[in-house]
Amino acid sequence: MSLRSTRPGSVRRLAPVAVGLVLAVGISACGGTTRDSSAGDTSGSTGAAAATANPDAPIREGLKIAFLPKQLNNPYSDIEAGGGQTAVTELKGDYKLVGPNDASASSQVSYINTLIQQQQDVIGIAANDPNAVCPSLNQARDAGIKVVAFDSDAAKQCRDVFVNQATTQGIGETLVKMTHDLTGGQGDIAILSATPNATNQNAWIAVVQEELKKPENAGMKLVATVYGNDDDQKSFQEAQGLLQTYPNLKAIVSPTTVGIAATARYVSSSSYKGKVAVTGLGTPNQMREFVKDGTVSQFALWNPADIGYLAGYAGAALASGQITGKQGETFTAGKLGKYTIGADGEIVLGPPTVFNAQNIDQFNF
Structure with a gap:
């Protein structure tokens, strides 16, 4: 299985997903030391x-x-x-x-x-x-x-x-296109991100903000960006807070797998199901139940x-x-x-x- 299409300068082959079991190793801080450089290394x-x-x-x-x-x-x-x-x-x-x-x-x-x-x-x-x-x-x-x-x-x-x-531009454009499709290009939207300093999240959000300035997206208004710190419970609470604070909200966009799953879980068991769209970046296994029950119509990832x-x-x-x-x-x-x-x-x-x-x-x- 592959989530990529061939582009110039990159040859791809379809391949199955391989996920290894990993063990966390607890360590403590200590100073650095140099080591001998081998062939091909630089200092x-x-x-x-x-x-x-x-x-x-x-x-x-x-x-x-x-x-x-x-x-x-x-x-x-x-x-x-x-x-x-x-x-x-x-x-x-x-x-x-x-x-x-x-x-x-x-x-x-x-x-x-x-x-x-x-x-x-x-x-x-x-x-x-x-x-x-x-x-x-x-x-x-x-x-x-x-x-x-x-x-x-x-x-x-x-x-x-x-x-x-993926390219930062491509991810931002995909997020906005999905949101446009789900809202008909009209209404208030909000972003539930990971951490305030996350490099990738902030870069994607910057593209989203620029895309929303385009005439075809002018009907959508970004009313808030909040942060769940990639913590399930905090993300759940932030989603709840957005819906209570912005009663006219049409969509929550979460460019983080923790955030989109927590948002979908809240919406799926609330009166907002079917009224507020949930989209963003998530894994298929994580989001499958919410697609099956109609909470989420579309989302993206690599x-x-x-x-x-x-x-x-x-x-x-x-x-x-x-x-x-x-x-x-x-x-x-x-x-x-x-x-x-x-x-x-x-x-x-x-x-x-x-x-x-x-x-x-x-x-x-």
């Missing part, structure tokens, strides 16, 4: 900028690749990490999963420091805050560790590449496992010297095929898929 951000890629370099076996998602025990993050584990296993590397149980801005810093101490070859991170993690990530790069941001970017000067789910999988292969390519993160460099990501690095080190997985009652049973993740 830190300055060296990375000056390095030369060798696309024919073999992938090193035994690479230590650690994944640091926004938080553990989050269904979406678990699927992403499972895809990363699949990639690292295929690459004959050493996979590690660490992370906080909350998605606060500074919660990831101590984990980065410990991964430096453990002399990892690659750190893959979905940043809770693009700047809070920056000093520690640059310490990792100075120690010769390659940094792959995925799903939610770190500041550009603090990582080597960023694996994006394959989260493929994000982690692509991040794993990008990290191995960096650590092996196949790529340095410069625009135009190419590498092959296993079953996903060939990818080309874009501007600012961005690697785009592919466009989102819109799910509805007609196609949702074709997907299982």
Whole structure:
């Protein structure tokens, strides 16, 4: 199964979702140490900028690749990490999963420091805050560790590449199009986001705001943006608050899997069912019951496992010297095929898929 369509510079093959079982490893903060650089490695951000890629370099076996998602025990993050584990296993590397149980801005810093101490070859991170993690990530790069941001970017000067789910513009446009379809292009709408500092959420919301300025969307008015902090209960309460505060609300748009599920759960058992549309970004398995009971007509997402999988292969390519993160460099990501690095080190997985009652049973993740 694949949620992508072929685009220039990227060859894709259909593949099933692979989600590995992952164990959270509790760790404490400690200082970083440098380690010996091996073939293809450079030391830190300055060296990375000056390095030369060798696309024919073999992938090193035994690479230590650690994944640091926004938080553990989050269904979406678990699927992403499972895809990363699949990639690292295929690459004959050493996979590690660490992370906080909350998605606060500074919660990831101590984990980065410990991964430096453990002399990892690659750190893959979905940043809770693009700047809070920056000093520690640059310490990792100075120690010769390659940094792959995925799903939610770190500041550009603090990582080597960023694996994006889809283009920011494409996701924002998809959110607005679904909302337009569901409301007929008229009425008050609200956004229930994750955390106030989430890089990806804020970028998508900025596109939504610009799209709403277009004449064809002028009938829709964004009356509020609230934050559930990717916590189920808080998101549930925020959805309830929106509906009580804005009695004329026509739609709640939640570009976060936790938020859309919590919103749908509240609406499904309330008098708002059938009156207020719920849409955003969610996984098919998470949203299936709400599509089946008529609470949600359509929502969108990509394959989260493929994000982690692509991040794993990008990290191995960096650590092996196949790529340095410069625009135009190419590498092959296993079953996903060939990818080309874009501007600012961005690697785009592919466009989102819109799910509805007609196609949702074709997907299982």
